[in-house]
Amino acid sequence: MTMFCNQCEQTAKGTGCTVVGVCGKKPTVAALQDLLLYALKGLAIFAHEGRKQGIIDEEVNLFTYQALFSTVTNVNFDEQRLQDLITQAITLREKLKSQLVGQGGKITSADPAVAFQPASDLDALVEQGQAVGLLTDKEATEDIQSLQLTMLYGMKGLAAYADHAYILGKSDDRVAAYLQKALASIGDNNLTLQDWIGLTLQCGEINYLAMELLDSANTEAYGHPVPTAVPLGHKKGKAILVSGHDLKDLEELLKQTEGKGIYIYTHGEMLPTHGYPFLKKYSHFYGHYGTAWQNQKKEFKDFPGAILMTTNCIQEPQDLYKDNIFTSGLVAWPGVNHVSKGDFSPLIEKALGLPGFTEDEEKGQVLTGFARNSILNVADAVIEAVKKGAIKHFFLVGGCDGAKPGRSYYTDFVEKAPKDTVILTLACGKFRFFDRQLGDIGGIPRLLDVGQCNDAYSAIQVAVALSKAFDCEVNDLPLSLVLSWYEQKAVAILLTLLHLGIKNIRIGPSLPAFITPNVLQVLVDNFNIKPISTVEEDLAAILS
Incomplete structure (x- = not known):
């Protein structure tokens, strides 16, 4: 049995996992995840049409988040749980269909996903999933399919953030509306390449909203993080x-x-x-x-x-x-x-x-808690340090960590960054250097942990606040983004940065396998995205 999955940075041979996922995903699980997305597309078509009739179903919205999130790398490897989700998608689809018909609405889509019926046993479901494959328009050009995958993988990350926020009581219907519209659009032959670029960047716009919701949910429930x-x-x-x-x-x-x-x-x-x-x-x-x-x-x-x-x-x-x-x-x-x-x-x-630890152990400590409030509370000191030349540059070095060779770049980058620079970091990419003792600049630690990948909103707000303080655009700040990516939440964050017009981002260890040369060229031409090279070359170019 074969499979094809190219959604993460570590995908086999830089093209796609075809035998078993590098993450441990089996072909059966890959097929069921593909089938879940296909079933979700059928549901999304009804949900998108239903909105035109004033039908907005909160259960459908939440399921949209959870179904997409369940297909993110390293989440759900359980065949039975995936089968249950597929069944739930069909149940919700038929409920929406009945509501729509009851209000005089019509489904004009000829997409077979609206009539898909899942097989009753697991083996047959797997066969259906293999027949469906990746959720793209197979008749579209390679570049449009690339944009569809970029959008879809970003949507998975967006759904994850929306689900985190929902758990803490925060939601916004614009998130579900976009996800359902975007899913329903796959297969629409009337959309041009430019339309797909727009839909893909819109994912970044809506992800910014979701991250803002999540920031609000976290801080209202647990307070603003403090240095700890x-x-x-x-x-x-x-x-x-x-x-x-x-x-x-x-x-x-x-x-x-x-x-x-x-x-x-x-x-x-x-x-x-x-x-x-x-x-x-x-x-x-x-x-x-x-x-x-x-x-x-x-x-x-x-x-x-x-x-x-x-x-x-x-x-x-x-x-x-x-x-x-x-x-x-x-x-x-x-x-x-x-x-x-x-x-x-x-x-x-x-x-x-279980035995637990049998004795105390001291191994030192690390600092965390430098989210937006903590940094902005000392903004005057930071700004003064920049004006006096004590701080020459800020680097945001963060993102996803992973096992693929090449990630030592990020450790070397932080260690070789000049002592008059400050390192902001977030997500699990920081574990390449989180325990390094980099000292401080006038009492300001040189290594500031902003938080989880979920806290990217905080990092963006810090950049926005600094740009206002210096009366310039974010792209004109002495700030450079050096990012590592692994899974789909990183794709969503990158799309948000592009939506905000942030340029000159360096990304690695390798570029996404699902982005074609033509789509990559669009990103280079419009946003000057660069793959990482060597630490010495990148530092020299940034600080020149």
């Missing part, structure tokens, strides 16, 4: 490790473990959660363990407690710790325990039955 020193060692006692991105799951776990003698540690992109005042109040929320997602197999096997995977980032669990790992939300791996309805008692029981 996070221990890298551990305390003697029982332990639970939390990875992923979900703040609500972390909050609920902290509540349910209070007074039980269990210390809670973060892994990966959960590190920045230590900066939130509302979460800091829990005395058993202690420190950070490990680094980025791709190192979990060697790091998790040595963790003496239970492990919770929230949102994306899961890899195939090793037998050494498979019984100790739990998933929540949309995350799924066959045979792994799943937490449902926010009840973490099975996870807690497992942690109490």
Whole structure:
């Protein structure tokens, strides 16, 4: 059985995974994810048409987020869960169809997705998924298909951010409206190449809205992050490790473990959660363990407690710790325990039955919590340092980490950046250098952790505020973006930066396999996007 998946940076041979995903995705799972997107397209066509009749279904909107998010890299590897989502897509589609017909509306689309009926057994569903393949217009030109994939992968990242915000009670119908319109548009032969460029950049515009919603959701629920020193060692006692991105799951776990003698540690992109005042109040929320997602197999096997995977980032669990790992939300791996309805008692029981750490360990600490409020609170000092020449340049070095060779570039870049420059970072790309001691400039740390990839809005707001302070455009600031990408949330963020007109972005370790030379040339011509080269060459070019 073969497959084709090219949505992540590590895709095989730089073109696409055809035997098994580098992420561990099996061909059966790839086929079911393709089929889920196809079923979702049929639902989206009805939802888009329904809006013209005033039919807006909140359940359909939420499902749109969750279905797209379930196909993001390292989220859902469970065939049964994917089959259930396909069934749900058809159920919701038929409900919308009945509502539409009841109000005198019509579906004029000849797209077969509107009438698709899933097979009743798993093997036949997989065959249907293989027949469907990637969700593009197979009759369109290669460049249009490239734009459709760029848009689709950006939409997956957008849906992830929308789902994070929704969990905390924040939503905006414009997000679902765009996702449904864009899905329904795939296959529309009346759209030109320029139309597809517009739709793709609109993904960036709507993602900016979703990130703003998420920022508001996080800060209203947990307060604005504050600079916080996070221990890298551990305390003697029982332990639970939390990875992923979900703040609500972390909050609920902290509540349910209070007074039980269990210390809670973060892994990966959960590190920045230590900066939130509302979460800091829990005395058993202690420190950070490990680094980025791709190192979990060697790091998790040595963790003496239970492990919770929230949102994306899961890899195939090793037998050494498979019984100790739990998933929540949309995350799924066959045979792994799943937490449902926010009840973490099975996870807690497992942690109490494991040895935990047998003694205290000191391993130093790292700083986090430099989100927009923290940086803007010292904006006067930053601006003065720039005016006096103490700070010559800002670099945003961040994004996704990964296992593919070439990512040592980012460590070298940070270490070789001149001592009169400041490094802003976010997402798991920071784990290449997060524990480096870079010193400070007049009391301002040279390494400022803005947060998760979910906190890209904060970094953008810092740049906007600086541009206003210096009365110039963002592109004229002494600020350079040097980004690493891996999965679809990074695509969404890049599209947001392009929507905002930010230019001269350097990206690596390699360019997306789904972008054709012609589409890449459009990005180069309009935004001066550059692939990374060598640290020495890039630093020289930026600082010249």
